[in-house]
Amino acid sequence: MISFVGAGPGNVDLITIKGRKLLEEADVVIYAGSLVSKDHLNFCKESCQFYNSASMTLEEVIEVIEESVKMDLRVVRLHTGDPTIYGAIREQMDMLDAKGIDYEVIPGVSSFTAACSSIKKEFTLPTVSQTVILTRMEGRTPVPEGEDLEDLARHKASMAIFLSVQDIDKVVEKLAKGYESYDIPVAVVYKATWEDEEIVRGTLQDIAEKIKNKGISKMAQILVGNFIDGDYERSKLYHPSFTHKFREGIQ
Secondary structure, three states, X not given: OEEEEEOEOOOHHHOOHHHHHHHHHOOEEEEOOOOOOHHHHHHOOOOOEXXXXXXXXXXXXXXXXXXXXXXXXXXXXXXOEOOOXXXXXXXXXXXXXXXXXXXXXXXXXXXXXXXXXXXXOOOOEOOOEOOEEEEEOOOOOOOOOOOOHHHHHOOOOEEEEEOOHHHHHHHHHHHHHHHOOXXXXXXXXXXXXXXXXXXXXXXXXXXXHHHHHHOOOOOEEEEEOOOOOOOOOOOOOOOOOOOEOOEOOOO
């Protein structure tokens, strides 16, 4: 069996119990070495074979998997965060499907939820936002029509922007046009949950300058929206006047 496993955002203890167990049992681990903490490999058995996919092509990754399957070896394809978000796993799975190779996908903690936890906030607040938009700035990988940051920001939803901090000036420009304001809270979390995590807070007015001064140009999550700072209404879920099948309301 081939297991695509989400390693979590950084801290090795944020992998799932199932993911850790699969690592412990693996004969072969192909890991995203540029993003995944190598400390995860310390949980593997001594005989485990390691491949760093940072220096491999898709075809080379599939070749290792295919050869391992022929030898009846257990393979873990270890991705950062959650593999279903910017994990480039679909193309791998399609090639495995074409070869008749079975696989499974084990979810992981994404960097966007880790970043929100690091700043101790909640994406979804009553009267503020009940929607979270996960997106990225166009780069060498374009975005489809209608998914430009400016267009998405017009929804005024909470936003988590991946893979874009290197273009922070363009990000700010597009977001300000969409939100129609520079007075929008922003938090940039560098290497969320890693030992060298760093949080930079500001607004669309000043965040670009703060990020440049810190020298942050990669491995950062950009969180944007009024969920970061501002007023909100109390949730109905735990309000004493709100009843549901598990709790009677106060009359």
